[in-house]
Amino acid sequence: MPVISTERLTKRYPRVTALDALTIDIGDGVTGLVGANGAGKSTLLKILLGLTEATSGTATVLGHDIVSDGLALRSRVGYMPEHDCLPGDMSATELVVHLARMSGLPTSAARERAADTLRHVGLYEERYRPIGGYSTGMKQRVKLAQALVHDPDVVFLDEPTNGLDPAGRDEMLSLVRRIHTDFGISVLVTSHLLGELERICDGVVIIDGGTLLRSSTVADFTRSSDRLALEVLADPDDALVALADAGLEVVRDGLLLLVALEDDETYDKVRDVVADQELGLVRLAPRRHHIAEVFDEEATRVIS
Numbered sequence: 001m002p003v004i005s006t007e008r009l010t011k012r013y014p015r016v017t018a019l020d021a022l023t024i025d026i027g028d029g030v031t032g033l034v035g036a037n038g039a040g041k042s043t044l045l046k047i048l049l050g051l052t053e054a055t056s057g058t059a060t061v062l063g064h065d066i067v068s069d070g071l072a073l074r075s076r077v078g079y080m081p082e083h084d085c086l087p088g089d090m091s092a093t094e095l096v097v098h099l100a101r102m103s104g105l106p107t108s109a110a111r112e113r114a115a116d117t118l119r120h121v122g123l124y125e126e127r128y129r130p131i132g133g134y135s136t137g138m139k140q141r142v143k144l145a146q147a148l149v150h151d152p153d154v155v156f157l158d159e160p161t162n163g164l165d166p167a168g169r170d171e172m173l174s175l176v177r178r179i180h181t182d183f184g185i186s187v188l189v190t191s192h193l194l195g196e197l198e199r200i201c202d203g204v205v206i207i208d209g210g211t212l213l214r215s216s217t218v219a220d221f222t223r224s225s226d227r228l229a230l231e232v233l234a235d236p237d238d239a240l241v242a243l244a245d246a247g248l249e250v251v252r253d254g255l256l257l258l259v260a261l262e263d264d265e266t267y268d269k270v271r272d273v274v275a276d277q278e279l280g281l282v283r284l285a286p287r288r289h290h291i292a293e294v295f296d297e298e299a300t301r302v303i304s
């Protein structure tokens, strides 16, 4: 059973269609929901949580219908909203304990879970200080902790790396990955940066203007465009001709030659050409595309 399933989900505002007949299935693991600002990512999360109503279409989360079964659904989901929404005069501990109790945990269990969760997200002594004095990174961690405190089966994280510096981003991304690897919780995480999600996601869903552009595993995304990077002592242009004559698809990228990797035989073919033509092998290694490059190529194809 998919963790999230939508069927022609549509949301129209008076001036804009935020989601346009979106049909997707999202499975277990960490899934990235990617799209430019305004693509409809936050709107999708809010509809799935029952915070805003869809204009038409249906959806389920963990098998619960978003309209008729909203209470049961929300008890199993954690949500980290995008924008700053934390009370500045409360401490992280007070807030997370309060929200744990609102989720139905008895006081002592709520205290224990809040302490564990805040430690897990990397807030220690600071957790007793008012949130108003926290850095952006610390506030993001509080938002993450409150999404996890009731031990949900799935969490929705809306732009968790927003406003963080590169080191803060890396730490947050590692934390997001560990939500699944350490606790088995499914994660749907949004970002407008495709590149940052490939490191931590099992699957990626790309939306644009409220419609689905592509949905696949990260491995499929990159495998389809694997290349071998070849460096030789000979002139790269001469090597390019020799490789092309042998029936290989090859392009030059500076000093490197990028050979399309059809199957394992491609390695043998390249080796034979390099040896026969005495090109002088310096390096031969797979060069896996980043999903951002794959996406750029697809966008170029669509436009051209």
Ligand SMILES: Nc1ncnc2c1ncn2[C@@H]1O[C@H](COP(=O)(O)OP(=O)(O)OP(=O)(O)O)[C@@H](O)[C@H]1O
Pocket (backbone or CB within 6 Å): 013, 014, 016, 017, 018, 035, 036, 037, 038, 039, 040, 041, 042, 043, 044, 082, 159, 192
């Ligand atoms: N309450 C609202 N009233 C009117 N239009 C809205 C409302 N909420 C969102 N929109 C519009 O719907 C579209 C999708 O917005 P949404 O916030 O879902 O995008 P997003 O992909 O999450 O982008 P961002 O990262 O900037 O939040 C945008 O054009 C936005 O202006």
